[in-house]
Amino acid sequence: MISVEQAKKILSENSERGQIKEIALGECLGLVLSENIYSPIDVPSFDNSAMDGYAMNFEGHNEEWEVSNVIQAGDTSETIISPGKAARIFTGAKIPKGANTVIPQELIEVIKEGQIAYSGDKISIGSNIRLKGSQSEKHTQILEKGQVLGAGQIGLLASVGVAKVKVWTTPRVGYIVTGNELKEPGTPLREGEIYNSNGPMLEALLKENGVKQIQGYKASDDKNSLQKIIDRALSENDILLLSGGISVGDYDFVEDCLKTAKVRELFYKIKQRPGKPLFVGKKEKKMVFALPGNPASVHSCFIQYVRPSIRFWLGKNAVWDADHQLTLAEDVEKKPGLTYFMKGKKTGGEVSLLKGQQSFNLQAFATAECLLELPGENEVVTAGTIVNVYDL
Ligand code: AMP
Numbered sequence: 388m389i390s391v392e393q394a395k396k397i398l399s400e401n402s403e404r405g406q407i408k409e410i411a412l413g414e415c416l417g418l419v420l421s422e423n424i425y426s427p428i429d430v431p432s433f434d435n436s437a438m439d440g441y442a443m444n445f446e447g448h449n450e451e452w453e454v455s456n457v458i459q460a461g462d463t464s465e466t467i468i469s470p471g472k473a474a475r476i477f478t479g480a481k482i483p484k485g486a487n488t489v490i491p492q493e494l495i496e497v498i499k500e501g502q503i504a505y506s507g508d509k510i511s512i513g514s515n516i517r518l519k520g521s522q523s524e525k526h527t528q529i530l531e532k533g534q535v536l537g538a539g540q541i542g543l544l545a546s547v548g549v550a551k552v553k554v555w556t557t558p559r560v561g562y563i564v565t566g567n568e569l570k571e572p573g574t575p576l577r578e579g580e581i582y583n584s585n586g587p588m589l590e591a592l593l594k595e596n597g598v599k600q601i602q603g604y605k606a607s608d609d610k611n612s613l614q615k616i617i618d619r620a621l622s623e624n625d626i627l628l629l630s631g632g633i634s635v636g637d638y639d640f641v642e643d644c645l646k647t648a649k650v651r652e653l654f655y656k657i658k659q660r661p662g663k664p665l666f667v668g669k670k671e672k673k674m675v676f677a678l679p680g681n682p683a684s685v686h687s688c689f690i691q692y693v694r695p696s697i698r699f700w701l702g703k704n705a706v707w708d709a710d711h712q713l714t715l716a717e718d719v720e721k722k723p724g725l726t727y728f729m730k731g732k733k734t735g736g737e738v739s740l741l742k743g744q745q746s747f748n749l750q751a752f753a754t755a756e757c758l759l760e761l762p763g764e765n766e767v768v769t770a771g772t773i774v775n776v777y778d779l
Pocket residue numbers: 564565566568569581582583584585586630631632633634636679680681682
């Protein structure tokens with residue numbers, strides 16, 4: 388059996404990246420750039436007005452002008468303003484030749500139809516003009532390889548006219564829930580049966596992590612039918628997750644079936660709680676995670692091992708690091724030799740444990756904010772210890 392650190396090291400050395408593809412902006416949310424982006428144009432691409440008002444050649448003191456033109460946002464014609472003249476102008480409209488300043492309409496006095504004046508000290512020469520290239524200059528870098536594309540980055544790309552970018556693609560992920568006892572929520576239960584909570588939970592965890600192509604499968608505890616489903620799921624996905632059937636029970640066939648499917652073992656069993664019998668393997672570039680069936684094991688193993696692997700696939704870096712290091716609020720007794728991952732809540736700089744940490748018990752997930760890691764050798768981890776914390 389290996390330690391959590393060894394397991395993460397082996398996985399980090401064996402993780403795979405997705406492919407790099409050029410993808411339309413509308414499909415890029417949450418994906419990671421695999422190239423630096425340089426602005427193909429100046430933005431703004433022309434000097435334009437920051438206000439609704441009047442554009443003129445302002446000389447810095449009280450003046451009067453005759454209004455000779457109207458320029459609307461979107462007008463592309465070339466307008467020239469001669470000295471003593473002004474153009475009525477609107478926000479975003481092109482500054483006419485001969486104008487150096489925009490005076491907002493609320494500071495302008497309309498003397499009579501077509502005749503305006505300004506007196507005051509709020510405006511200086513050059514005011515209220517957004518200069519060409521003042522957001523992004525042509526050929527300068529605006530985004531960096533490795534950045535995650537959120538709404539702001541996507542807006543920036545659109546503003547410089549970029550319609551497609553190179554990103555790492557998302558994996559196709561399949562998950563197989565195993566167990567004769569499983570019934571779907573919404574159907575009646577007979578005594579001895581339970582609801583399949585791992586399936587919906589895994590599906591949600593995958594979606595939370597940006598996976599778009601998800602395929603769920605269900606297998607009974609029958610070796611032949613499980614083998615068929617594993618073979619099919621392996622052929623249809625880049626990453627395969629299984630829940631249940633990987634322990635030492637008489638009906639736990641997952642390990643055998645994976646070996647028959649030529650999945651190469653990277654490791655099996657980790658000195659941790661929950662989730663000791665985790666199996667991780669690979670078939671060519673495909674990653675396989677056989678998670679122990681207890682829901683807390685599924686959840687904890689997903690956060691510790693599957694999530695970083697998916698993040699790495701998506702092109703992210705530093706995926707194995709804890710999100711925070713916080714102070715443990717209370718003493719915790721544990722079995723020495725096992726790393727514990729426990730559901731917790733953050734308060735200020737501290738992290739405290741929730742009640743109901745058993746691996747079958749999902750109630751603590753109602754309020755859990757994080758998993759905290761209590762390291763292997765200790766028998767008691769004392770209040771005040773700095774521990775690794777992983778956000779949920
Ligand atoms: P196993 O690893 O197959 O021995 O399962 C361990 C425990 O997890 C058993 O109590 C199972 O009933 C439970 N379990 C397995 N699969 C699921 C599932 N999809 N949803 C909820 N509990 C499950």
